[in-house]
Amino acid sequence: MSTxxxxxxxxxxxxxxxxxxxxxxxxxxLIQPNLSVRIAQEDKILSGNMEPPYQYRVIEPLLGxxxxxxxxxxxxxxxxxxxxxxxxxxxxxxxxxxxIFHWLLSRLSFPPLAALIGVILLQLxxxxxxxxxxxxxxxxxxxxxxxxxxxMLQGRDLLLPVIIGAAVLNRDQIIYLLVFYWAYRLGHPKxxxxxxxxVTALSLGMFxxxxxxxxxxxxxxxxxxxxxAHIANNTDLSHVLWILWLWSxxxxxxxxxxxxxxxxxxxxxxxxxxxxxxxxxxxFLNGNLWEMAKFLPAFLVLIPMSLQVLTGHRIDxxxxxxxxxxxxxxxxxxxxxxxxxxx
Numbered sequence: 001m002s003t004x005x006x007x008x009x010x011x012x013x014x015x016x017x018x019x020x021x022x023x024x025x026x027x028x029x030l031i032q033p034n035l036s037v038r039i040a041q042e043d044k045i046l047s048g049n050m051e052p053p054y055q056y057r058v059i060e061p062l063l064g065x066x067x068x069x070x071x072x073x074x075x076x077x078x079x080x081x082x083x084x085x086x087x088x089x090x091x092x093x094x095x096x097x098x099x100i101f102h103w104l105l106s107r108l109s110f111p112p113l114a115a116l117i118g119v120i121l122l123q124l125x126x127x128x129x130x131x132x133x134x135x136x137x138x139x140x141x142x143x144x145x146x147x148x149x150x151x152m153l154q155g156r157d158l159l160l161p162v163i164i165g166a167a168v169l170n171r172d173q174i175i176y177l178l179v180f181y182w183a184y185r186l187g188h189p190k191x192x193x194x195x196x197x198x199v200t201a202l203s204l205g206m207f208x209x210x211x212x213x214x215x216x217x218x219x220x221x222x223x224x225x226x227x228x229a230h231i232a233n234n235t236d237l238s239h240v241l242w243i244l245w246l247w248s249x250x251x252x253x254x255x256x257x258x259x260x261x262x263x264x265x266x267x268x269x270x271x272x273x274x275x276x277x278x279x280x281x282x283x284f285l286n287g288n289l290w291e292m293a294k295f296l297p298a299f300l301v302l303i304p305m306s307l308q309v310l311t312g313h314r315i316d317x318x319x320x321x322x323x324x325x326x327x328x329x330x331x332x333x334x335x336x337x338x339x340x341x342x343x
Contacts, residue, residue, distance in 0.1 A: 011116060015102060018123045019094040026130055027087045034133035035079045041134050042082075052223040056214040059170040060137040063089050086136060093139050098123065100146040101300070107153050108304060109319045114311040121303050125250055129293035138293030141171040145297040148177045152184050153320065157199050165206030169214065173294065175207055176282075179275050180301075187267035188321055227285050234289045243289045250292055254299070257306035265305055266317045272301040 031038065042061045044050035067085035068078075075081045098119050105115035129138070144167035151159050160181060167174035178200060185196045215221075233239060258265075258273050265273070276298050287294050308314055 011102065011112065012099075014116060015098045015119065016095065018098055018119065019091055022094050022123055022126050023087055023091040025127055026090050026136070027083065030130050030133065030135070031083055031086050035082055038086075038134050039078065039082055048218050052221045053172070053225065054134075055218050055221060056172075056211075057137050057170055058214070059140060059166075060089075060134075090136050090139065093136070093143055094126075097139065097143050097146060100143070100150055104146065104150060104153070104300075105304060105307070107150075107319065108315045110304075110307060110311065110313055110315075114307055114313060117310070118303050118307050121306070122299055125292070125296070125299055128246060128250055129291075129296060131291045131293065135291070135293055137170050138291075138296060141167065141173060141294075142296045142300075144170065144174055145177055145180075145300060148174075149180065149300060152181060153322075155322070157181065157196070158202075160199050161202035161206040164203045165210045168207055168210035172211065173297075176279060176297065178203055179278070180272055183271035183275060184268050184320070186271055187317065230285055230287060234284055239288075239290065246290055246292060251295070251298075251302070254302040254306050257309045258302055261305045261308040264314050265308065266315050266320055268320055269301060269305050269315065273305060276301065 041050065041054065042064060045055060045058060045061045046065060048055070064082070064086050067088055068081040071081045071085055075084060101122055102115050102119050105118045106112070110118065144163055148160055148163045151157055151163065160177070164174050164177060167177075181196075181199070181203075182192075185192050234243065262270060262273065279295075279298060283289060283294060304315065
């Protein structure tokens with residue numbers, strides 16, 4: 001086995017290890033302690049008796065229920081089936097999250113070791129994002145964001161409406177992917193083209209079809225989670241100190257690194273970084289700021305920008321706007337070059 005093949009194999013093993021560590025952590029701290037309320041919530045969603053917005057988040061319970069059905073022959077006890085079904089789902093989702101993020105960093109021409117550091121940084125922010133008792137759908141949202149970004153970089157943005165339409169069945173916040181898409185197009189040498197306008201229009205159309213379709217099927221229910229309620233929660237003094245500690249641990253360091261990297265960053269990352277201000281405002285108005293899993297898509301911008309400072313590597317504009325994804329041969333060549341330098 002060549003040195004490069006061993007290196008490539010070790011990358012995959014590390015990604016599996018990171019996904020497994022996160023899965024076990026989520027299983028022990030999120031799923032297992034809340035089995036009874038989770039099973040009740042899953043049943044309420046699937047029967048149409050859950051309050052919004054949870055009623056309209058159907059991908060997670062559908063996948064979970066399907067896996068539990070497959071596990072009936074080996075796990076007759078309902079609680080055990082629920083635990084292992086959701087751990088299997090979480091492991092699969094996180095494996096894909098880390099794999100696609102690793103590909104994304106490699107696509108941005110980061111050396112293999114730097115790309116692995118980026119994946120480890122993404123894995124490090126997951127523990128503090130684990131809140132509530134039924135929120136694995138936030139990791140599915142992160143996966144949809146990664147799929148969308150990978151399609152942009154491959155010049156396959158016509159598939160973005162499909163991603164957005166499907167992702168609405170999980171979380172409405174996928175709509176912010178269009179902000180990243182416009183940041184990407186504004187940095188493109190050709191700017192905002194007719195194709196970009198078409199992709200935007202189709203994406204908005206698919207969003208509305210899925211959004212309204214869910215409400216037509218389950219009913220247009222009134223939510224207690226209003227903007228006023230979220231503002232009250234996020235400004236409550238009993239919450240503010242915890243929010244400040246949490247955001248300092250999760251976001252402050254990356255933000256400082258991004259500021260240092262800002263002037264040398266590609267336009268896409270500069271615009272995406274600035275747009276996170278709007279993301280935070282929307283988060284403040286539509287969510288609880290301690291539920292950090294809803295902020296995970298922001299790390300797809302914060303981590304690559306931060307890596308530029310940490311590794312001394314600058315993301316060149318040209319690697320963002322190739323008409324197609326790099327061939328396996330070209331990617332392998334970059335890996336072999338890095339390994340040969342490390343001998």
